[in-house]
Amino acid sequence: xxxxxxxxxxFQDPLExxxxxxxxxxxGEIYGKxxxxxxxxxxxxxxxxxxxxPSWSKTTLETRSRILIKISELLEAxxxxxxxxxSKDNGKPISLAKAVDIPRxxxxxxxxGNAITQFASESHESVGQGAVNYTLRQPIGVVGCISPxxxxxxxxxxxxxxxxxxxxxxxxxxxxxxxxxxxxxGEICNEAGLPKGVLNIxxxxxxxxxxxxxxxxxxxxxSFTGGTETGAHIAxxxxxxxxxxxxxxxxxxxxxxxxxxxxxDMLNTTVRSSFAxxxxxxxxxxxxxxxxxxxxxFKKDFVAKVSALKVGHPSEESTxxxxxxxxxxxxxxxxxIAIAKEENGTILCGGNKVTxxxxxNGYYLEPTVIEVTTDDxxxxxxxxxxxxxxxxxxxxxxEVLEMANKVKYGLSATLWTNNLKRTMQLSNQLQAGIVWxxxxxxxxxxxxxxxxxxxxxxxxxxxxxxxxxxxxxxxCIKY
Ligand SMILES: NC(=O)C1=CN([C@@H]2O[C@H](COP(=O)(O)OP(=O)(O)OC[C@H]3O[C@@H](n4cnc5c(N)ncnc54)[C@H](O)[C@@H]3O)[C@@H](O)[C@H]2O)C=CC1
Ligand SMILES: O=C(O)/C=C/C=C(\O)C(=O)O
Numbered sequence: 001x002x003x004x005x006x007x008x009x010x011f012q013d014p015l016e017x018x019x020x021x022x023x024x025x026x027x028g029e030i031y032g033k034x035x036x037x038x039x040x041x042x043x044x045x046x047x048x049x050x051x052x053x054p055s056w057s058k059t060t061l062e063t064r065s066r067i068l069i070k071i072s073e074l075l076e077a078x079x080x081x082x083x084x085x086x087s088k089d090n091g092k093p094i095s096l097a098k099a100v101d102i103p104r105x106x107x108x109x110x111x112x113g114n115a116i117t118q119f120a121s122e123s124h125e126s127v128g129q130g131a132v133n134y135t136l137r138q139p140i141g142v143v144g145c146i147s148p149x150x151x152x153x154x155x156x157x158x159x160x161x162x163x164x165x166x167x168x169x170x171x172x173x174x175x176x177x178x179x180x181x182x183x184x185x186g187e188i189c190n191e192a193g194l195p196k197g198v199l200n201i202x203x204x205x206x207x208x209x210x211x212x213x214x215x216x217x218x219x220x221x222x223s224f225t226g227g228t229e230t231g232a233h234i235a236x237x238x239x240x241x242x243x244x245x246x247x248x249x250x251x252x253x254x255x256x257x258x259x260x261x262x263x264x265d266m267l268n269t270t271v272r273s274s275f276a277x278x279x280x281x282x283x284x285x286x287x288x289x290x291x292x293x294x295x296x297x298f299k300k301d302f303v304a305k306v307s308a309l310k311v312g313h314p315s316e317e318s319t320x321x322x323x324x325x326x327x328x329x330x331x332x333x334x335x336x337i338a339i340a341k342e343e344n345g346t347i348l349c350g351g352n353k354v355t356x357x358x359x360x361n362g363y364y365l366e367p368t369v370i371e372v373t374t375d376d377x378x379x380x381x382x383x384x385x386x387x388x389x390x391x392x393x394x395x396x397x398x399e400v401l402e403m404a405n406k407v408k409y410g411l412s413a414t415l416w417t418n419n420l421k422r423t424m425q426l427s428n429q430l431q432a433g434i435v436w437x438x439x440x441x442x443x444x445x446x447x448x449x450x451x452x453x454x455x456x457x458x459x460x461x462x463x464x465x466x467x468x469x470x471x472x473x474x475x476c477i478k479y
Pocket of ligand 1: 146227250385
């Protein structure tokens, strides 16, 4: 399967004819190739976007909305094809791709197709001065969207949909590790009638293709989701060029469990918040803190449930845990399990590579629970981004709050309690962009989404995203 760039509404080979192998995580085999695009391809994508901008930015909101909603409907109509492609490319269970990834990608287009018709700007009457101010929200121009491999189409479209809804034209790059569904999206955009050049998709490595987008002098904003180190690098390049930046980066999220919670709901959701998508979601609750009075019971029940999860081929409907995304990522995650042992962590379950019959070279790993005795060990501080969680007990609210906040990250936090006062106090004091109480990953696309500290800057979602993808211009009229 050969993937091509999508530029000016057409599929084309990379101009310098360099290619990268595409691997299937389920069996470790190369099953296709993707462009290794260079600045020449990014320039071509930029030129197409620039040409499309004057017309697209003046296209009525109703027309933009109709096209976005059409893309959403086409994604829904082709869910089987997209889910199968996502599962093969990423290693995630097909059941997850069908239930979460592709429906959410469709929702992203539908949501922003509707949101743009509701987006309004402010006006301020300068009372006593005889003037009125109104704010225009104008599209920025050509913007760059760079997304990671863990939720490929889900996160790619989470950026593209608001960008084009707001009237921008886009140069976008999916992860080179999971390019397939972004490639298929081009076909859908043509079928939905998206004018050529509004969306351009270039494939390739972060350090060359991604870097060329970030360094492009006329691409005026960058929306990025990925690792914290990459985000810091992008900020160093883009900041002196005065680009608008939205950075959604890593997490090391606390999952705080009090004895007064609804135990069964907490237990089932905690299995999901620990291991959904092989633990490769920046929102996973990878540090589990349990109130001492229920710690031993939780440990026993949690380990039993985790040990029962089925690690298997992603295409099997019964698989709970598929393959990790790449060999190098599997090695990174296994490296942390080795570190845990050196740090005197106790592996309560998992810890080993899994050999799936018939797919011996796939990147499978047992879901792993590590009991730690101190919160400042490396496995409790560094983002592992795999099917690995730590657990430890706590006794007081003050103690758990301090441990929860004592990491460099601040993306999300989950609280399990039925105590209202505690809920409100802790939600207030947790250093995180998102706090879930008695739930996890319950998403309302209108809400602000993003993190604090090393988890990034800026917010995606709802009108926040439309504000990011527009420039505010104030007009003051004296009457
Ligand atoms: N916050 C999150 O949701 C994610 C966090 N991660 C974390 O990051 C670690 C590293 O994973 P990677 O795959 O290396 O993520 P990454 O941050 O390198 O990749 C994300 C995207 O950025 C692009 N990219 C890489 N270098 C770039 C550059 N210099 N300029 C522009 N674009 C660039 C990549 O090609 C990809 O499209 C993971 O182990 C995990 O801990 C990874 C993916 C998502
Ligand atoms: O928007 C969401 O619902 C989830 C976003 C998840 C990430 O950004 C991530 O895992 O990288």
